[in-house]
Amino acid sequence: NAGVMQNPRHLVRRRGQEARLRCSPMKGHSHVYWYRQLPEEGLKFMVYLQKENIIDESGMPKERFSAEFPKEGPSILRIQQVVRGDSAAYFCASSPTSGRSPSSYEQYFGPGTRLTVT
């Protein structure tokens, strides 16, 4: 069973360009989460999606950032007009359920995409 897959692993963009980060959840998982890790900091929640629905985007910046999880294909985190402050590692995680029962809940993380804005 393949784990969570993210690509690209490394992405370099110039200021003003667009960045597209892709995440394929584990087989059988229908819940996807995106987190951002700034240098030397912990992970901060950005957005939680189920197929075709955004459930919680409370951690997402209001401008330039968007996320989707279409019926077919990977989840996409899109950053328009990137700035240097967007340089970070972006991690995707997936879970099989919504975690209504915390005792059985786990999120599985991908290897991350390291975005560098020059």
Add this chain to the structure above:
Amino acid sequence: GNSVTQMEGPVTLSEEAFLTINCTYTATGYPSLFWYVQYPGEGLQLLLKATKADDKGSNKGFEATYRKETTSFHLEKGSVQVSDSAVYFCALYTGTASKLTFGTGTRLQVTL
């Protein structure tokens, strides 16, 4: 809201030394608690978890006990190895907010 506080690093230990990384939390409800490990250049791997008070999670020689009275989940290992050098993250999940809340991470460096 929910929050996790970890001891600041870096923690530098000699091989075979005893490790403790402190973690305390604030949460509504009854959280599940996790330790994740991040090796250099990699993503997060679940190290261990505990889902209710007094539960002990353990894996690869690491242990942590869910202490509700002190709202703590300290990570311990009796004898660390160079290969344990990594960043360790404490996290919680309550189910009322569908996301993990992470501490800032503690970098562990183990030397020969």
